[in-house]
Amino acid sequence: MSAADAPVVSAQGAALAYAGAPVLDCLDFAAGPGTAVSVLGPNGGGKTTLFRALVGELSPVSGSVFAQGRPAYVAQTERTRLDFPVSALDVALMGSLASGRWWLPARRSERRSAEAALERVGLASEAGTRFGALSGGQRRRVLIARALVQDATVLLLDEPLAGVDPASAEQIERLFGELRSEGRTLLVSTHDIENARRYDLVLCLNRRQVAFGSPQDVLLPKILEETYGSEIVILQDGGGPVRAIAVGHHHH
Amino acid sequence: MNLIRITAVTAPPSPIELLELRPVVFALAELGLLAVAGGLLGAWIVLRRLAFFTHAAGTATFPGLVLAEAGAFSPRLAALVVALGFAGGVERAGRRGRDPGDVATALLLVAALAGGVVLASDVFESGAAVDRLLFGTAVGLDWGDLLLSGAACLLALGTTVGLGRAWTAAGFDPEGADSMGLPSSRADLLLLVTIAVAVVAALPAVGALLVSSIFVVPAAIARLFATSVTGLLRSAVLVAAAQGTLGLYLALWLDVPPGPAVSVLGAGAYAACALAKASGSRRRGPLPAARATA
Numbered sequence: 001m002s003a004a005d006a007p008v009v010s011a012q013g014a015a016l017a018y019a020g021a022p023v024l025d026c027l028d029f030a031a032g033p034g035t036a037v038s039v040l041g042p043n044g045g046g047k048t049t050l051f052r053a054l055v056g057e058l059s060p061v062s063g064s065v066f067a068q069g070r071p072a073y074v075a076q077t078e079r080t081r082l083d084f085p086v087s088a089l090d091v092a093l094m095g096s097l098a099s100g101r102w103w104l105p106a107r108r109s110e111r112r113s114a115e116a117a118l119e120r121v122g123l124a125s126e127a128g129t130r131f132g133a134l135s136g137g138q139r140r141r142v143l144i145a146r147a148l149v150q151d152a153t154v155l156l157l158d159e160p161l162a163g164v165d166p167a168s169a170e171q172i173e174r175l176f177g178e179l180r181s182e183g184r185t186l187l188v189s190t191h192d193i194e195n196a197r198r199y200d201l202v203l204c205l206n207r208r209q210v211a212f213g214s215p216q217d218v219l220l221p222k223i224l225e226e227t228y229g230s231e232i233v234i235l236q237d238g239g240g241p242v243r244a245i246a247v248g249h250h251h252h
Numbered sequence: 253m254n255l256i257r258i259t260a261v262t263a264p265p266s267p268i269e270l271l272e273l274r275p276v277v278f279a280l281a282e283l284g285l286l287a288v289a290g291g292l293l294g295a296w297i298v299l300r301r302l303a304f305f306t307h308a309a310g311t312a313t314f315p316g317l318v319l320a321e322a323g324a325f326s327p328r329l330a331a332l333v334v335a336l337g338f339a340g341g342v343e344r345a346g347r348r349g350r351d352p353g354d355v356a357t358a359l360l361l362v363a364a365l366a367g368g369v370v371l372a373s374d375v376f377e378s379g380a381a382v383d384r385l386l387f388g389t390a391v392g393l394d395w396g397d398l399l400l401s402g403a404a405c406l407l408a409l410g411t412t413v414g415l416g417r418a419w420t421a422a423g424f425d426p427e428g429a430d431s432m433g434l435p436s437s438r439a440d441l442l443l444l445v446t447i448a449v450a451v452v453a454a455l456p457a458v459g460a461l462l463v464s465s466i467f468v469v470p471a472a473i474a475r476l477f478a479t480s481v482t483g484l485l486r487s488a489v490l491v492a493a494a495q496g497t498l499g500l501y502l503a504l505w506l507d508v509p510p511g512p513a514v515s516v517l518g519a520g521a522y523a524a525c526a527l528a529k530a531s532g533s534r535r536r537g538p539l540p541a542a543r544a545t546a
Contacts, residue, residue: 055430055431056433057430057431070432070433071431072431073427073428073431075425075427075428075431079425079426079427079428080424080425080428081423081424081425084299084420084423084424084481085299085475085478085479085480085481085483085484086420086424086480086481087480090420090480090481091424094417094420094421094424094425094428094429094432095432097417097418097421097429097432097434098432098433100433102417102418102421102434103414103415103417103418105417106417130479131424143425143428146428150432
């Protein structure tokens with residue numbers, strides 16, 4: 001493996017726990033630059049816990065996790081304060097805080113970078129709009145713009161397409177393609193099994209790593225049932241591709 | 253309110269003549285300094301939902317003040333020790349995942365008030381001094397009070413400039429702020445400590461019970477109309493200055509204590525602004541975004 005292909009995000013025999021209580025075990029995966037990884041699993045399966053470990057908020061109790069640089073984390077918009085008097089540009093500009101200059105006023109270059117990020121997610125015209133007044137899909141795109149300002153090699157996105165309007169979803173998917181072509185690695189948690197087929201790799205979690213590999217190797221009925229248990233409905237298992245729907249999850 | 257007594261309430265006193273009185277100038281300077289500290293910190297208090305903490309921090313100092321008065325040691329130091337201890341306890345509870353405005357804070361509030369009253373009335377027989385400790389006396393301050401308020405003012409300015417971006421990011425999206433490597437816990441502790449120090453500085457003017465009138469009410473009024481954090485900070489300071497000045501003038505005119513006058517004025521202004529905003533919203537109808545998603 002050349003240096004250019006060396007993993008930018010990986011886990012080796014890692015186990016994660018909160019206050020001693022095991023949450024996620026047997027993590028063993030690696031993804032190189034420009035790779036998109038779909039992270040599948042039920043609620044409470046450990047997707048967000050994995051992201052917390054990759055940003056350094058949670059140390060593994062055994063093994064190791066690695067991400068090159070400081071990954072940009074895009075949480076679900078429900079975890080943000082919609083009543084805050086901040087505009088879309090203010091939120092995008094928050095990404096510049098990751099540079100470590102948080103005690104100093106924002107520089108012009110950082111402001112320009114935030115404006116460019118908003119333009120990239122198709123929200124340049126909404127820069128001055130209050131974050132809470134935007135639609136759900138627009139808010140999601142603003143948080144992605146904040147991650148773009150961080151200029152991270154690895155982006156961790158927590159259900160970025162859940163409850164998003166079709167126009168925003170299309171814009172986000174197109175942006176993901178651009179980011180991959182720039183050599184950025186994406187880890188995207190989702191419940192959308194059909195959508196996961198479009199990714200380079202799929203990581204299945206259910207309190208442990210159930211499977212990791214290409215979509216055709218991983219998105220099989222047996223593995224999906226092991227990942228979701230009774231929360232999955234297999235729609236078709238004939239000669240064609242397997243179709244499955246994860247049920248019982250929140251759709252925002 | 254024994255220094256100035258206006259016998260007739262029929263005509264308002266001349267502001268120019270009032271400014272010739274040294275206690276009035278001191279009171280005005282004190283309220284001006286507290287307007288900056290209270291306005292700036294009030295904006296963060298309102299944004300970070302720390303109004304209950306602020307009120308409790310002020311009230312928690314009450315038994316300390318009674319003890320200091322009876323023991324003849326520095327009331328400022330006693331109040332500072334109690335307020336900082338309270339801030340540390342709340343921060344510790346927050347780190348363990350508990351809401352600072354929880355039942356424990358309410359219990360502490362009640363215990364502090366009850367303990368203070370028992371100490372004041374039954375143990376030390378403080379009598380009339382209790383009123384001053386609870387409601388303050390803006391007319392009757394000394395240089396020490398002004399210096400402490402000046403220090404609180406500088407502290408509020410310095411922390412707002414240095415930590416404002418971190419406080420905004422952490423308040424808006426705590427998980428996002430942590431993932432960016434912001435020292436959110438330390439920044440939050442500094443916010444609580446700064447509030448505690450500023451609350452102690454405000455005690456001589458407005459007393460243990462009415463600190464919210466300086467630190468919460470002006471920012472709550474400004475919050476009704478502010479569209480940005482910077483706008484909120486600026487307008488909260490202006491509202492606090494106007495409320496303090498007008499409240500002091502009304503107190504001198506009507507011969508009532510300044511602390512309650514400032515508080516009642518602020519509460520009335522908040523009610524009027526909230527009503528005006530609500531009626532304006534009704535006339536305008538739902539926002540475009542709300543209509544689009546309806």
